[in-house]
Amino acid sequence: MAPGRAVTLWGICGALLLAAEPGRAGGVPVEPDTVPGAWFAGVWYERELISSDLLQWSDWSGFRGVVVRDFPGGALGVELFQAERFGVRDRGVILDGYADLWARAYANLRIRAAPEAEVLPRMDLRAELFQAWASGWEVSGSLWWMDFPQRDVEVAGVGVARYVADWYLREVVTLSTLAGESVLSASALARFYLDPPREYLEISGGLGKEVVVLGAGPTVDVRETRFVQLGLQRFLTRTWGMAATVMLNRFEGAPARRGGSLGLMARF
Numbered sequence: 001m002a003p004g005r006a007v008t009l010w011g012i013c014g015a016l017l018l019a020a021e022p023g024r025a026g027g028v029p030v031e032p033d034t035v036p037g038a039w040f041a042g043v044w045y046e047r048e049l050i051s052s053d054l055l056q057w058s059d060w061s062g063f064r065g066v067v068v069r070d071f072p073g074g075a076l077g078v079e080l081f082q083a084e085r086f087g088v089r090d091r092g093v094i095l096d097g098y099a100d101l102w103a104r105a106y107a108n109l110r111i112r113a114a115p116e117a118e119v120l121p122r123m124d125l126r127a128e129l130f131q132a133w134a135s136g137w138e139v140s141g142s143l144w145w146m147d148f149p150q151r152d153v154e155v156a157g158v159g160v161a162r163y164v165a166d167w168y169l170r171e172v173v174t175l176s177t178l179a180g181e182s183v184l185s186a187s188a189l190a191r192f193y194l195d196p197p198r199e200y201l202e203i204s205g206g207l208g209k210e211v212v213v214l215g216a217g218p219t220v221d222v223r224e225t226r227f228v229q230l231g232l233q234r235f236l237t238r239t240w241g242m243a244a245t246v247m248l249n250r251f252e253g254a255p256a257r258r259g260g261s262l263g264l265m266a267r268f
Helices: none
Strands: 039-050 060-071 074-085 088-100 105-113 123-132 137-147 152-164 167-178 181-195 199-215 219-235 240-251 257-267
Touching: 039 240, 167 199, 167 219, 181 219, 199 240, 219 257
Parallel strands: none
Antiparallel strands: 039 060, 039 257, 060 074, 074 088, 088 105, 105 123, 123 137, 137 152, 152 167, 167 181, 181 199, 199 219, 219 240, 240 257
């Protein structure tokens, strides 16, 4: 839901290309294209340190390159990525778009393809609908499907959010299904906007049961998980900015992972 904290349903694909949450104006949720026609680009390096003597639990790393174009009434982004997990490198591409619907409502569609992946899903589709009110409340619903070689994973989620001055507070509950078994998890986000929608300081965390990848192939199972993450995105000049995260992630039967990411951003 950035972005990756874990090879889980919440973190398997990393951060969203666009603003991770919707844009805003005057403390009220609005559609995400606050600067129609603007370009946004960035590159990120991600690293997670794993304390284990087992070869399969060597440190994880990844690179991402992103280009986003804002249009009147929406935005479209393209990402190329490489992720190294369990000694295997997966590569792929992501298309991520937002579009206005009716008053104070918009949708997000995300398509990720990694045809030769050995850890990540080879195809990943996610759709989410947001509806906001002038009072500052927002609700959302999402459906997420992931195609692994041996089995598919389906996820349904509901979210409730509130804008309070420059703060955005959100709670999301997800129901994940693997081979007929359904499990619940929850996550929360508190974001302070420095300059919406892409400049902010945030803290997020979550816990519950999720579907996790335990090895190349991939090996997929349901485990107890929990995470906490701090993030910052800030433009230092009109054109150039930086992004950084730090995180701690644990799930049942696996060593803890500590790490983060560094990114360079540009807008033009």
